[in-house]
Every structure is written in C-alpha cells, then in structure tokens.
Amino acid sequence: MSYVVAALIVTNVLTLLNLLLLFGVIRRLREQPAPPPGGLLGRPSLPVGAQIEAFSTVDVDGLPLRRDELPEGAVVGFFSPGCAPCEALIPKFVAHAEGVPGGRESVLAVITGFPDEAAGYVARLSPVARVVVEGREGADVVRAFQVSEFPQVFQLDGDGRVLVSDGSLDRLAVPAA
Structure with missing residues (x-):
C-alpha cells in the first residue's frame, strides 16, 4: 500500500x-512580438520580374501615393520598429537614398506599426524618402509587395515590376554619381 x-x-x-x-x-x-501585418508570415516577398499589385495610400506628409506614381529605378524599403536588422539597415538605406537619381520622389520607405512606434524611423527616413506608416491592419503597400519579413528592399522598373528583391542593399543598382 x-x-x-x-x-x-x-x-x-x-x-x-x-x-x-x-x-x-x-x-x-x-x-x-505580433506577426507581420496582414497575416503574411511565411509568404515570400515578390521575386524579380513580378508585377507589384496596385495600391493607393497616403504618406506622412498627407500626399496621396499610388503604385503607378513610382518612377523607373524607384527604391522601396520596408521596416518595422523593434526589428534589430531594420535598425542596422536604416543608416545604409539613408546613405543609399541620398544618391538615388530623382531624390526623395524616387525612394519610398514603408514602416509597419503604430505611429508612436514609427516616429523615430519617420524622423530618420523623411529627409531622403517619402514615408508611409501602415498600421498592423490595412497594410496595403506591404500586401502589394507581399512582404513577409523585415527589412526588405526592392528596386522597380518604370512599369511596377521588381528589378531587385533583397533583405539588404547589396544587389541594388549603385546610384549614379
């Protein structure tokens, strides 16, 4: 017993x-941390040659922005507050963006998160890029590019097709001097 x-x-x-x-x-x-907006966890970002879906949004300056307004060679970066690789890439992204032909109108930075979280990134990126802050819901630009991880950087042709899809700046065309 x-x-x-x-x-x-x-x-x-x-x-x-x-x-x-x-x-x-x-x-x-x-x-x-919460999964990326739109439940895109595990989906790959768009490959080279893919067509970007149409999107319509408003940048932090209150100006409307559509996919067909992005010029030839546009550089588009996606960042998320609290992401260590994003934090490491932003200074390089800013340096690269300073040399992009067409200036600020040829560079788009998309920050996912709430506006108070994104404020530091907005301040750093606004001088060299049009900046869009997308909340965790209704992330139209993130969805159009099928971004599933951060950071992500794209370069586009004049028709909205992906020329470069990368998590860094290594494969982007070097800006003309």
Whole structure:
C-alpha cells in the first residue's frame, strides 16, 4: 500500500512541476512580438520580374501615393520598429537614398506599426524618402509587395515590376554619381 501512496505523491509532484513549466512557456509566448501585418508570415516577398499589385495610400506628409506614381529605378524599403536588422539597415538605406537619381520622389520607405512606434524611423527616413506608416491592419503597400519579413528592399522598373528583391542593399543598382 505504501508503494501506491508514494507513486501517487511522485505523480502529483511531477504534474505540478509540469504545470509550472507550462505557465512559464505561455508567459514567454505572450512576450513575443505580433506577426507581420496582414497575416503574411511565411509568404515570400515578390521575386524579380513580378508585377507589384496596385495600391493607393497616403504618406506622412498627407500626399496621396499610388503604385503607378513610382518612377523607373524607384527604391522601396520596408521596416518595422523593434526589428534589430531594420535598425542596422536604416543608416545604409539613408546613405543609399541620398544618391538615388530623382531624390526623395524616387525612394519610398514603408514602416509597419503604430505611429508612436514609427516616429523615430519617420524622423530618420523623411529627409531622403517619402514615408508611409501602415498600421498592423490595412497594410496595403506591404500586401502589394507581399512582404513577409523585415527589412526588405526592392528596386522597380518604370512599369511596377521588381528589378531587385533583397533583405539588404547589396544587389541594388549603385546610384549614379
């Protein structure tokens, strides 16, 4: 009989320990960042040669922007606040954008997140790019480019087709001096 009692005690102790570990895992999962807007997790970004879907949005200056307004060679970068690779890429993106022919009108920076989260990125990118902040809901530009991870950088031809699709600036055409 004492073996049965001992087995029950051991089983109950292991069950309680398992329950405590489960609560710890649940707490850690709740601390994870939200998935990208539009539920695009796992979908690849557009490949070279793909046509960008039509989109219509408004930049942070209140000016409307449509896909067909992006000029030949336009550079489009996607960033998300709190993303360490995004933070590392922004200075390089700004330096590259300063040399893009057509200036600010040929560079688009899309920041996903709430406006208060994006404020620092907007301040850094606005001098060299048109900036669009898209909330976690209704991310039309992110959806048009099928962005699933951040950062992401594209270069377009004059017809809205992808010339370069990259998570960095390594494959973009070098701006003319």
